[in-house]
Amino acid sequence: MFDIDSYHKADTVDEAIALLSQNPDAVPIAGGTDVLVRLHSHNPDYRHLVDIHDVAELKNITMEPDGTIVIGSGVNFTDLAQSPIVSVNIPVLVEGASSIGGPQVRNVATIGGNISNGAPSADAAPPLLVLNAHIELKGPEGFRRLPLHQFYQGPGLVDRNSGEIMTCLRISSTDYKGWSGHYCKYAMRGAMDIATIGCAAACKIDGDRVAGIRLAFGVAGPTPLRCWRTEEKAQGSVADQTLLDLVSGSVLGDLRPRNSWRASKDFREQIITTLSERVLKEALKRNGVSIS
Numbered sequence: 001m002f003d004i005d006s007y008h009k010a011d012t013v014d015e016a017i018a019l020l021s022q023n024p025d026a027v028p029i030a031g032g033t034d035v036l037v038r039l040h041s042h043n044p045d046y047r048h049l050v051d052i053h054d055v056a057e058l059k060n061i062t063m064e065p066d067g068t069i070v071i072g073s074g075v076n077f078t079d080l081a082q083s084p085i086v087s088v089n090i091p092v093l094v095e096g097a098s099s100i101g102g103p104q105v106r107n108v109a110t111i112g113g114n115i116s117n118g119a120p121s122a123d124a125a126p127p128l129l130v131l132n133a134h135i136e137l138k139g140p141e142g143f144r145r146l147p148l149h150q151f152y153q154g155p156g157l158v159d160r161n162s163g164e165i166m167t168c169l170r171i172s173s174t175d176y177k178g179w180s181g182h183y184c185k186y187a188m189r190g191a192m193d194i195a196t197i198g199c200a201a202a203c204k205i206d207g208d209r210v211a212g213i214r215l216a217f218g219v220a221g222p223t224p225l226r227c228w229r230t231e232e233k234a235q236g237s238v239a240d241q242t243l244l245d246l247v248s249g250s251v252l253g254d255l256r257p258r259n260s261w262r263a264s265k266d267f268r269e270q271i272i273t274t275l276s277e278r279v280l281k282e283a284l285k286r287n288g289v290s291i292s
């Protein structure tokens with residue numbers, strides 16, 4: 001049984017914002033794959049709901065004239081992975097989307113819910129972080145945009161004011177044109193499982209040197225994290241084994257993995273080091289640089 005005290009269904013974003021403003025205790029429910037699990041365990045924070053599941057304007061994936069890719073927060077992971085705009089231009093996000101749950105979960109779970117729940121294990125987060133994605137929110141005061149890394153504030157905590165809805169994620173063309181990427185989820189079993197560590201890498205090459213490198217990890221700290229210091233150290237390096245060694249030797253300095261019932265800190269550190277090299281190597285390969 002679910003302890004739902006109030007339920008309101010919105011047909012538009014503005015209606016959802018009005019309903020959230022009128023019901024300050026209410027939270028949005030999109031696919032419900034997190035919210036209903038929490039309600040099932042009698043979490044009191046989810047007893048008042050504003051349903052945005054059928055808000056059509058949140059379900060579009062478009063490309064603006066300047067090449068910016070705009071993904072509605074209500075797009076589910078099946079539709080995301082099948083979108084030609086996404087699969088052709090930002091396949092690293094398809095890798096993240098395809099690794100989530102099983103087909104039934106992916107048919108309803110939304111990208112907006114995956115990011116808004118603030119989970120360090122969100123599989124969409126590392127790919128979106130290496131794509132420099134920006135979040136767009138709309139509330140009673142209008143729109144605001146911020147980089148995804150600033151949206152995350154702590155475990156389960158994001159920069160969303162009550163009354164606000166995440167409308168979309170935006171990826172600028174300069175953040176994917178010329179870039180290649182790869183996402184790998186390490187989980188304890190091959191079947192449906194939450195990541196023990198998720199790692200995404202993206203790179204841009206100029207001649208034989210790194211013109212840009214981005215690395216992001218899930219479950220390696222209180223929020224999904226970018227490896228800013230490592231990225232800076234790698235900038236301008238020759239794209240060879242020395243670069244992979246530099247990166248794998250540096251990433252732990254950017255991260256804060258911990259012990260949990262799922263895996264020990266030591267084990268996570270081992271996986272992080274291994275994945276950083278393996279995932280970057282594949283991203284480089286997709287940019288025409290093979291390191292044997």
Ligand SMILES: Cc1cc2nc3c(=O)[nH]c(=O)nc-3n(C[C@H](O)[C@H](O)[C@H](O)COP(=O)(O)OP(=O)(O)OC[C@H]3O[C@@H](n4cnc5c(N)ncnc54)[C@H](O)[C@@H]3O)c2cc1C
Binds near residue numbers: 035037121165193
């Ligand atoms: C069996 C199972 C397997 C799973 N496996 C994975 C997995 O492998 N990887 C993974 O990352 N996750 C996994 N999940 C977690 C979950 O499916 C995802 O996080 C999913 O993307 C959440 O999206 P949703 O639309 O269902 O969110 P909901 O449950 O509807 O909402 C989640 C949170 O986001 C908020 N929210 C939703 N949409 C918006 C919006 N537009 N604006 C503001 N706030 C919003 C809600 O208020 C709530 O706090 C799994 C869940 C289940 C039940």
